[in-house]
Amino acid sequence: MNNGKAIEVQTDFSLAPFFDLSHDLLCIAGFDGYFRKINPAVCKVLNYTEEELLSKPISYFQHPDDKDITRRSRAPILHGKPLTNFENRYITKQGDVVWFAWTSIPVEDEKLIYAIAKNITHKKRHEEERNMLLSELSNTNNHLRKLNYTNSHDLRGPVSNLITIFSLMDISSITDKETRMLLNLLKKSTENIKETLDEYVDGLNNQDPRLINLVDVNIMDVIDSIRLTIDSLIKNSTTSFQIDLSAYETVNFNPKYLESIFLNLITNSIKYAHPDRDPVITIKTMITNGKKQLTFSDNGIGFDSEKQHDNVFGLNQTFHENKDSKGIGLYLVYNHITNLGGRITVDSKINEGTMFTLTFRG
Numbered sequence: 001m002n003n004g005k006a007i008e009v010q011t012d013f014s015l016a017p018f019f020d021l022s023h024d025l026l027c028i029a030g031f032d033g034y035f036r037k038i039n040p041a042v043c044k045v046l047n048y049t050e051e052e053l054l055s056k057p058i059s060y061f062q063h064p065d066d067k068d069i070t071r072r073s074r075a076p077i078l079h080g081k082p083l084t085n086f087e088n089r090y091i092t093k094q095g096d097v098v099w100f101a102w103t104s105i106p107v108e109d110e111k112l113i114y115a116i117a118k119n120i121t122h123k124k125r126h127e128e129e130r131n132m133l134l135s136e137l138s139n140t141n142n143h144l145r146k147l148n149y150t151n152s153h154d155l156r157g158p159v160s161n162l163i164t165i166f167s168l169m170d171i172s173s174i175t176d177k178e179t180r181m182l183l184n185l186l187k188k189s190t191e192n193i194k195e196t197l198d199e200y201v202d203g204l205n206n207q208d209p210r211l212i213n214l215v216d217v218n219i220m221d222v223i224d225s226i227r228l229t230i231d232s233l234i235k236n237s238t239t240s241f242q243i244d245l246s247a248y249e250t251v252n253f254n255p256k257y258l259e260s261i262f263l264n265l266i267t268n269s270i271k272y273a274h275p276d277r278d279p280v281i282t283i284k285t286m287i288t289n290g291k292k293q294l295t296f297s298d299n300g301i302g303f304d305s306e307k308q309h310d311n312v313f314g315l316n317q318t319f320h321e322n323k324d325s326k327g328i329g330l331y332l333v334y335n336h337i338t339n340l341g342g343r344i345t346v347d348s349k350i351n352e353g354t355m356f357t358l359t360f361r362g
Contacts, residue, residue: 025117047093063089095305239279264329269298297355305348
């Protein structure tokens with residue numbers, strides 16, 4: 001409390017320390033295009049002395065490619081209009097490029113411009129690196145789409161021939177039950193392959209994720225379909241399943257995407273089974289923070305997921321000396337789930353198995 005006494009505010013303090021100690025670039029420029037006063041930060045960033053910076057036109061220090069746009073953007077200032085959020089490049093004495101973001105306020109009566117700039121070089125470099133990575137990723141995805149389209153299109157011919165052969169066969173005339181069962185299984189598997197290839201070709205023709213067909217998919221139906229397709233692989237590897245879908249049984253997703261996810265995860269678990277134990281695959285649904293999650297875990301040989309954190313879902317990334325490993329399966333799994341607004345994480349340790357956690361879009 002001030003007990004009714006007026007508080008005296010000091011108004012005669014100097015602004016020199018604020019000007020001299022600021023890490024931002026502070027300057028006063030004339031309408032003639034020369035610096036009139038600069039703070040030490042300007043000299044430090046550009047590596048010129050104050051005398052050098054004051055003796056030449058400001059445009060002398062600007063990047064050649066930015067001089068024209070700077071001149072055009074500066075024109076309204078000379079008529080009293082402030083300039084904010086303007087970015088351009090300068091060249092240091094050593095020839096390095098630095099980026100500045102400017103706020104400039106003109107005072108027409110004095111023919112002066114009071115300006116402050118922030119050094120955003122670090123930000124611009126990050127943006128450039130990000131754009132380069134996005135471009136590379138886009139090129140990789142386009143290449144993969146073309147490869148998928150070509151392979152899917154080319155494979156449909158032989159598959160159609162197989163279906164034609166099955167249609168010409170009178171399987172019912174075969175007396176051996178086991179042979180008849182195997183032929184029926186081959187026919188069903190061939191029809192499933194054709195249906196999948198047709199879906200892939202149609203899907204590749206329409207790459208907009210917003211237009212991908214989403215329906216309420218029964219998870220158990222998808223798992224059963226995959227197990228039927230690779231029945232021999234499962235039996236020969238003595239793989240067993242522990243499935244708990246008590247939290248939820250359906251998810252709004254693309255059926256073929258979900259089939260591809262389970263097919264890749266199941267075959268990976270079998271491929272990388274531990275030599276000292278039979279493969280066990282555990283699939284469980286749960287609700288976490290209002291979102292549907294699904295965990296897929298196995299007891300296989302695993303890998304160091306912390307060490308490989310940035311590479312797990314990359315294209316052509318492999319973590320074991322397995323000649324069948326192509327580094328595409330997990331890349332497809334990642335793209336299927338993320339393209340539809342979900343996400344996937346992995347936790348794995350060497351000789352302790354692997355667990356994937358899929359979070360579906362809410």
